[in-house]
Amino acid sequence: MSQRRPVLAGNWKMHKTVEEARAYARHLIELLPEPPLDRDLLLIPPVVSLWAVQRVLSGTQWQVGAQDVDLGREGAMTGAVSAYLLSEAGARYVVVGHSERRQFFGETDELVAKKAAAVVDAGLIPIVCIGEREEEFVAGHTEEVLARQLAPVVKALPEACWSTAVIAYEPVWAIGTGRVPTPDDANRLARFIRDTIGATMPNAHDQVRVLYGGSVNPGNLAQFWAMPDIDGALVGGASLKADDFAQMALVSID
Numbered sequence: 709m710s711q712r713r714p715v716l717a718g719n720w721k722m723h724k725t726v727e728e729a730r731a732y733a734r735h736l737i738e739l740l741p742e743p744p745l746d747r748d749l750l751l752i753p754p755v756v757s758l759w760a761v762q763r764v765l766s767g768t769q770w771q772v773g774a775q776d777v778d779l780g781r782e783g784a785m786t787g788a789v790s791a792y793l794l795s796e797a798g799a800r801y802v803v804v805g806h807s808e809r810r811q812f813f814g815e816t817d818e819l820v821a822k823k824a825a826a827v828v829d830a831g832l833i834p835i836v837c838i839g840e841r842e843e844e845f846v847a848g849h850t851e852e853v854l855a856r857q858l859a860p861v862v863k864a865l866p867e868a869c870w871s872t873a874v875i876a877y878e879p880v881w882a883i884g885t886g887r888v889p890t891p892d893d894a895n896r897l898a899r900f901i902r903d904t905i906g907a908t909m910p911n912a913h914d915q916v917r918v919l920y921g922g923s924v925n926p927g928n929l930a931q932f933w934a935m936p937d938i939d940g941a942l943v944g945g946a947s948l949k950a951d952d953f954a955q956m957a958l959v960s961i962d
């Protein structure tokens with residue numbers, strides 16, 4: 709088994725009020741009492757609930773992350789939230805480059821890389837999402853797309869951060885659709901990601917944690933998590949129910 713610490717992350721996207729988020733977190737603690745599991749367990753609520761959820765989960769094995777970040781630290785940047793502020797609010801991880809940010813907010817590969825670097829600068833751990841769109845998949849361009857998305861990230865991040873940094877491979881055609889790649893295909897692409905990063909940063913090859921994301925649910929998680937190059941999952945819709953997510957947190961990996 710690899711030395712990499714597995715990760716299970718639940719990205720709620722734009723769901724749940726602060727009160728709903730707090731109730732979910734309290735329920736999760738009841739469902740999953742200590743002792744801690746051998747994996748990082750992570751809730752990623754909307755940013756307005758981050759502090760409240762962190763307060764509920766403080767002292768438990770659960771950590772909190774953010775769904776996005778803006779550049780800079782503090783300043784005249786109306787509406788922006790920096791990695792420094794996220795860190796102060798209790799975030800340990802920050803997702804950058806989710807396909808919805810790329811698609812609906814026009815985020816480029818270069819901006820995503822700058823965001824990842826800002827996350828690392830603030831002492832937080834980036835979860836960099838990459839993945840091909842349906843038409844790119846059909847045209848057989850998946851590896852080319854992943855390499856293009858990774859290139860500025862590899863350039864922007866310092867070598868030392870790869871011992872904790874996370875890449876989430878999320879085929880866009882699998883997000884919220886109920887369609888998934890075969891575990892073998894997902895593993896092959898996780899391996900490709902590892903090889904691509906390792907070509908520039910040899911130590912990162914075996915260190916970087918690579919997650920699979922896209923229509924993961926309690927029924928299919930184990931088959932992805934069991935693959936040798938996949939270190940966990942980034943879960944959207946199926947993380948919205950605490951009972952389902954607790955069940956996923958307990959999945960046996962070996």
Ligand code: PGA
Binds near residue numbers: 885921924942945
């Ligand atoms: P999904 O979303 O699990 O609902 O497909 C995954 C994601 O967008 O990270």
